[in-house]
Amino acid sequence: xxxxxxxxxxxxxxxxxxxxxxxxxxxxxxxxxxxxxxxxxxxxxxxxxxxxxxxxxxxxxxxxxxxxxxxxxxxxxxxxxxxxxxxxxxxxxxxxxxxxxxxxxxxxxxxxxxxxxxxxxxxxxxxxxxxxxxxxxxxxxxxxxxxxxxxxxxxxxxxxxxxxxxxxxxxxx
Numbered sequence: 001x002x003x004x005x006x007x008x009x010x011x012x013x014x015x016x017x018x019x020x021x022x023x024x025x026x027x028x029x030x031x032x033x034x035x036x037x038x039x040x041x042x043x044x045x046x047x048x049x050x051x052x053x054x055x056x057x058x059x060x061x062x063x064x065x066x067x068x069x070x071x072x073x074x075x076x077x078x079x080x081x082x083x084x085x086x087x088x089x090x091x092x093x094x095x096x097x098x099x100x101x102x103x104x105x106x107x108x109x110x111x112x113x114x115x116x117x118x119x120x121x122x123x124x125x126x127x128x129x130x131x132x133x134x135x136x137x138x139x140x141x142x143x144x145x146x147x148x149x150x151x152x153x154x155x156x157x158x159x160x161x162x163x164x165x166x167x168x169x170x171x172x173x
Contacts, residue, residue, distance in 0.1 A: 003057050003172050004125035006094070006104055007086070009066035011130025012146045012159050013046035042084070046160035051085050053168055060172075062089045063107060065100050065129065069093035101134035126168050128160065144168060 054060060064077060071077065074092055081087035092111075094103035104127060108114050113123055127135050127143045135143035144164050 002123040003060045004123065005053070005060055005062045005089075005168075006065045006107075006125065006127040006129075007050075007062050008100075008129040008131075008146075009064070009068045012066075012128050013050060014042050015159055043159045045162075047084065047086075049160045049162060049165035052165055053172075054085060054089060056169055057172060060089055061091045062086055063104075064090060064093040065104060065127070070096060099133060100129065100131075101138045104135075105138060124172050126171050128164075128168070130159070142171060144171075 064074075068077065071080065074090065077093065078087045078090050081090065092107070094100070094107045097103050097106075105114070108125075125142055127139055128146050129135060129143070130146045132143075132145060136145070144167055146160055146164055
């Protein structure tokens with residue numbers, strides 16, 4: 001059984017994109033992307049829940065649908081996320097269009113998952129994003145709209161929550 005996770009970063013495991021975007025905008029071509037990523041505050045709860053999914057499905061293939069995909073090719077993206085466990089499962093990114101749902105459909109088609117002769121029981125996939133962007137229309141059973149309420153004790157937005165993690169695992173089973 002193949003398992004694929006279409007992953008958005010901002011609003012799912014990163015709650016500090018505004019700082020990254022402001023740094024990037026102010027530095028343009030001379031910016032150091034690796035330094036900018038170090039400055040971001042990735043959500044520990046979200047990362048731990050993503051790691052838990054990888055623990056359950058070590059072979060899971062992650063396709064980046066985030067705006068971070070604009071930063072470079074898949075090898076470069078693995079490099080800049082190398083301090084995070086999910087980078088080892090990162091296999092591809094979607095195209096650079098403006099509608100993420102259509103980009104996922106295109107990716108699935110180009111990789112043979114929508115072919116008439118493909119056994120659809122051999123693949124399970126989940127789409128994680130904090131913005132719907134038509135996912136709920138095209139993928140009502142595979143889309144999880146990630147979002148949390150500020151946790152005062154942990155001082156973070158628990159972006160990818162335990163409940164969402166458990167829903168992902170249920171879809172992938």
